[in-house]
Amino acid sequence: MKQPKEVETVTTELREALARVGVVLPSLCPDPVSYEHRYLPPLVELGRCTMDVARRLTRALDGSPPVLAEPVPPRQDTVAERLSIATAYVNARSRGERA
Secondary structure, three states: OOOHHHHHHHHHHHHHHHHHOOOOOOOOEEOHHHHHOOOOOOOEEOOOOOHHHHHHHHHHHHOOOOOOOOOOOOOOOOHHHHHHHHHHHHHHHHOOOOO
8 A cells, every 4th residue: 555645754854855855856846657656666856957066966965064045945735736747648648639
């Protein structure tokens, strides 16, 4: 059985740990497709980021001191909203439409 709370908790913990070293990934969220998939384990979507964020993440992984910047508030959308978007995408693709 899936653990929806667990993937959300892990995502929050990762977001907070990255923020402590000056890295903000605005797209960080539970992956809506794997979240509802019957067999796949839930995944954490890291998303895309700017080159500046990629450099900050590299510095954090290297153990270099963080270069702090203005924090970007994370998106406040819900898993239900993301699942709705993913469902619409899959439905459009199954009808042969471009999503």
